[in-house]
Amino acid sequence: MVYNMVNLQAATSTENLRALEEVKDFYTTDLGRGGKERWTYHMLPEAALDVELHRMSNATSSTSVDSVTFQPCAAYAELNQDRYSIEEWELPGGVWQFTAIYDGHCGHDTVNYVHKRLPSMVRTSLQALLQSAPTTSPKPELVSEVLRNAVRRLDQSIRSDLLNFLPHDHLTKMSDVQLNRHVSLHDSEWNTISARCTQGSTVLLALSDPLKKNVWILNLGDSIAVLGSRPLSGQWSATIINSIHNCSNPSESMRIQQEHPSEQACVCDNRVLGYLAxxxxxxxxxxxxPSVYTRRAFAPHLQDWLPSRQVAQYASRILTPPYISNLPEVYHHSLDVPQRELFLILSSDGLQDLYDNHDTQLSDQEMADHWVGLVGRYMHSTTDIGSMKSNLALRLLRDAVGGDDIELVSRNLTLEMEDKWMDDITILVQRFQ
Structure with missing residues (x-):
């Protein structure tokens, strides 16, 4: 037998020292999970933390809105599924401000579609309302209806595309061969439709009028809006604007159970049908x-992230759809800008999740008080330097990923791990001036 020999020179002492220097700031963690598995992270100096956080969160600031969107896991399958909008619309009566966060799940197709379509749908409907109204200050309930209808129409368009492509009565009569032929003949169209139908997105948006006398908040999902307010001489107070649409909210869980009586699996494991939060x-x-769509049409697409056994299990629980609602809640607030300082925090649920993971558990109100206190403290700061200067959303993100704990912030920014260990986080802070 012949062996190939490779001769390697021993590393010099200089090379050894260089190698040690390169890894001296690297540490490992088990993320509190226990067991033998460890993941590596890089301890960054304080001077580099804010610069890196600014870069990774795509932090931006406009005249009245600061924004960040953050997901440290860089694996393609785990890329950030949050999107957001910051728009100003010149309409009859002046400039309206539109801001929104869209928190996608199970993929990027639906959230991209919502991000692209919803702002223009709201703007078109609002413009029509303003042009038809006797004044440029329409009744608040009419603006609320514009927002509510736009969201529902957008969701109905996704469903209509499905039903036009594959009507229910046709699907129930088709053989497998006929169904496969129909899908293969229109492969591109079906891929688009099925992706939007098996993925989803929540929506949290704010709309304010030109004089900043009114703000409307629309919520569909589990993001959160918090209004910070204080008199010209006084303390900051925090008001949580919206209810949270997930199964941890007893009223939402009860609503679903009342809509589907005698179906024990409609809410289980704190999820709708045991599947969606x-x-x-x-x-x-x-x-x-109806479940025939899942069993016969959607199963291959759901299997991108669900085993076939689970797809069949969830399909068996779909008895009296719909189980997920497209009815948003809209909240109107009158603003008293000349007499009060005001700002609005919009965030996807990833921000709340980070605080839930802290050692000290906070109630929703305590969390809101903390956020408003922190943002209010820096609203007129003259000591901000570098990348943190003036971006209030970035200040809030820094606090959430570890604050003054350099080790925790470093870990959250640099952890080398393929799987997503942190939910997507998007924060918008809007100042009313």
Whole structure:
């Protein structure tokens, strides 16, 4: 037998020292999970933390809105599924401000569709309302209806595309051969439709009028809006604007159970049908239509992230759809800008999740008080330097990923792990001036 020999020179002492220098700031963690598995992270100096956080969160600031969107896991399958909008619309009566967060789940197709379509749908409907109204200050309930209808129409368009492509009565009569032929003949169209129907997105948006006398908040899902307010001489107070649409909210869980009496599996494991945490969302059409669509049409697409056994299990629980609601809640607030300082925090649920993982558990109100206190403290700061200067959303994100704990912030920024260990986080802070 012949062996190939490779001769390697021993590393020099200089090379050894260089190698040690390169790894001296690397540490490992088990993420509190126990067991033998460890993941590596890089301890960054304080001077580099804010710069890196600014870069990774795509932090931006406009005249009145600061934004960040953050997901440290860089694996393609785990890329950030949050999207957001910051728009100003020149309409009759002046400039309206539109801001929104869309928190996608199970893929990027539906959230991209919502991000692209919803702002223009709201703007078109609002413009029509303003042009038809006798004044440029329409009744608040009419604006609320514009927002509510736009969201529902967008969700119905996803469902209509499905039903036009594959009507229910046709599907029930088709053989497997006929169904496969129909899908293969229109492969591209079906891939688009099925992706939007098996993925979903929540929506949290704010709309304010030109004089900043009114703000409307629409919520469909489990993101959160918090209004910070204080008199010109006084303390900051925090008001949670919206209810949270997930199964941890007893009223949402009860609503679903009342809509589906005698179906024990409609809410189980604190999820709708044991599958989805949000109780209201755009898309997720497979949970809004008869189960024959899941069993015969959607199964291959669901199997991208669900084993076939689980797909069959969830399909068997779809008895009286829909289970996920597309009915948003809209809240109107009158603003008294000349007499009060005001700002609005919009965030996807990933921000709340980070605080839930802290050693000290906070109630929703305590969390809101903390956020408003922190943002209020820096609203007029003259000591901010570098990348943190003036971006209030970035300040809030830094606090959430570890604050002054350099080791925790470093770990959250640099952990080398293929799987997503942190939910997507998007924060918008809007100042009313």
């Amino acid at each position: 949000p109780t209201r969302a755009l898309g997720d059409t497979w949970l809004k239509v």
